[in-house]
Each structure stands twice: as C-alpha cells, then as structure tokens.
Amino acid sequence: MTELKAMYKRIMEDHFPDELTITFGDQTLKYKKRAWKIWDEKLGVYVEKGLRYGENPDQESALYELVNGNLVLGKCKFIEPGLGLVSTITEEEMLQSGKHPGKINLTDIDNALNILKFLMDKPCAVIMKHNNPCGVAYGATLWEAYQKADMADRIAAFGGCLALNRAIDKVTAEMISEHYLEVVVAPEYEEGTVDILKKRKALRIIKMERIDQLERYRYTRFVDFKSLIDGGLIIQQSPINAIRTKDDLKLAQTVYQGKTYKIKRPPTEREYDDMLFGWAVEQGVTSNSVIYVKDGATVGIGTGEQDRVGVAEIAIYKAYTKYADALCFKEYKIPYKQLELEILKGIRSAEEKEAIDSKTREDKAGLIGATMISDAFFPFRDAADVAIKEGITAIVQPGGSLRDFESIIACNEANPPVTMVFTGQRAFKH
Secondary structure, three states: HHHHHOOOOOOEEEEEEEEEEEEEEOOEEEEEEEOOOEEEEOEEEEEEEOOOOOOOOOOOOOOOOEOOOOOOOOEOOOOOOOOOOHOOOOOEEEEEOOOOOHHHHHHHHHHHHHHOOOOOOOOEEEEEEEEEEEEEEOOOOHHHHHHHHHHHHHHHHOOEEEOOOOOOOOHHHHHHHHOOOOEEOOOOOOHHHHHHHHHOOOEEEEEOOHHHHHHHHHHOEEEEEEEEOOOOEEEOOOOOOOOOOHOOOOOOEEEEEEEEEEEEOOOOOOHHHHHHHOOOOOOOOOOOOOEEEEOOOEEEEEOOOOOOOHHHHHHHHHHHHHHHHHHHHHHHOHHHHHHHHHOOOOOHHHHHHHHHHHHHHHHHHHHHEEEEOOOOOOOOOOOHHHHOOOOEEEEEOOOOOOOOHHHHHHHOOOOOOOEOOOOOOOOOOO
C-alpha cells in the first residue's frame, strides 16, 4: 500500500528534448519545453521541474510553448507567441505550486478556459474533472457563481480544477479553502486571498491575467493535432461556436413527406439565456453528451456515451444523485452516502433519508423548467421524451435528423408545450 501511495508522489523524469521544431510545408514552428524553479521542501532549495507526469504516474510528459513562428492555414492560426495561456504559465504566475502541475491539471485548465471564453459577461465559475465540466454557473457575484457550480455536483468537484473569470475576493477565497481542489486559476487575487488559499498546502494556485482577454479568442481557430497508434497524425481545425446571440437559434421546423412540422411555442427570455449558456458549456463536454441547465447553472451533465437516449437518461440520473447530495449537505452537513451509512449503523433514522428522497422527487432534481442541450441531433424522439417527462421546458439541438418531426411532435404534445431550437451546427468533442 505504501508503494501504491508513493506512486502518486512520484515526479517523472522526462526524456523529451528542450527544444522542438516542426516544419509544416514552408512554415517552421519553434517550441521550448517549459519548466519551473519550484521549492523542494526535502532538499530545501529551488529545483527546476517540468510536468509532474502524464495522464498516469508512469507516463513521462512535457509542456511546450510556441516561441517562434505560427501555423497559418486559411483563417486558422495559433495564438501569437507571447499571448499564450496555459503553455506560458511562469513561476511568478504559479503563486503556489502545490505538488506542481501534471498533464491533467493543465488540460483541465485549458478546457475550462475553452468554456469560460464564451461566458465572460458575468461572474462565472467552471469546475473541471477529468477534462469535463462537473459544475458551471453564473452568479451575481463570484462567490455565488462558485457556490452554485460547487453545489451542482459536490461529489465530482472534490479534487477538481476551478477556473474563475473575475478577481478572487476574500469571501470566495474562504469558500474555496473549505473544499479540496487540485487547482484554482483566476485573472487576479485581491489582497489577503492568496494567504487564505495557501491554507491548502497541496493546492496549485495560478494567476493568469490573460483570462481577462479570453473573449478575443472566442472566434479564433487553431490547428488541432491527434496522434495515432502507428505514429500517424490527424489534423483538423478547432471548432467554432457559431451561436453568438439568440438570433442565431432557429425555432425547430422541418418537412417530412410533404408536411411541415413547426414548434408551437417560442422560448421565453429566460430560456434563451439558458440556451446560450448551455450551448457554451457544451463546447467543453466530451461527446456523445447531453446536459441540463437552469438559471445559469448546470443541473446534470452526461458525457462520453455511445447513444443519445442513454446519455440523456444518465444526465438525469446524475441530476437526481447530485440534487439529493446537495440537499443532504445543506440539511445535515454530510454527504448523502454518509447519511445512508449512518442509517445502517443506527446513528440516523430512515425517515431523514426519506425526507431528502421525497424532496428530490418532488423537485424532480431541479429539472423542472430546465433546458436540455444535446451536442448532436436526435435520431429518434426518445431522448426528448425522457427529458420532457422530468419537466424540462426547452431543448437545444443541432437539428438535421430525418426524424426531427418526431421530436417536434414530442415537444408540441407536452403539457404545457416544450419549446425547441436548432443550432444548425454539431458540437462533438473527442
């Protein structure tokens, strides 16, 4: 067991070169491997360290920053050298290195920024876990945004990566310090907040001033590389979110066998707000995915499944699980699973659990009035049906299925009718 625990404290040496040059046609890109001078408590000196390790403790890994050149393909290019985000983190920006970052920490930050860049208009918190969001929320204040994101999925947020789009204040810092997170990244830290956060010695605290400039990257494509098992590469342009305002969303309509099918009810302004919020969050979710959002916060997130109705059901199941846990924590200050265990031990009564379960069923886990977001079209109406049964009132999906008319019928048959819009674009992420 000691050896297994030591595995996670290991710092891998890497055999990657200090510099990397890529020639792409007549374009040359030069990269420099990033390392940081980090205090080593055992040695009592600063030691130069690169990435801690890769996706697992036995995988070497390295981070490279583009320092010269740019890859331009049509309207697709990398961010200009010197304006980077994750690949340019310095010692000065690493306010506390904690165990110092590994590959997963940095990819979580990167995908959090990929979501945040669409949500800069209000205070927003994104909590990532294994490169997927587990809680995303707007708030009137930063602390409210963090609280809502955390309570959307307290269970998964444990050990997660938190990214914020506003300077961290003392109220938010105190709230963060009460939870176990691996990483927190923000554009600025108000006076005294870093000392509060440093109570968590293993927490990686990163200041990234360029978060303030994220909106400028909203509609910029970059070149995306995927290495194959045989050493080959698949190269693609990064996706662009085509939905900028509610005017880019089209009321669901289709023609099938000469008959036109239209959605009965247009969205309300609140539903439009959630549609835009949810479609932005969807840009950072692994496909196949379905998510549910309500009042500027995620309610249930289903990721990486093989069928559409299955992931719609999984996201609902997760919504119920997380909602019950949130209620339990608010009422008893313990997780729902601990409540179940204490009932078995005779410490608590079954009536206490039933009160939580009954309230969760009554509220349908917060899904009543929520908006369903699907990253691809519905091949059948079944996914819409399972969500409508839970009380959702709006659906966002790309459209384009031969059976779109069935989903429109499902929405129109609901009482009251559910609204549905088409984005006209798919949002797969693999």
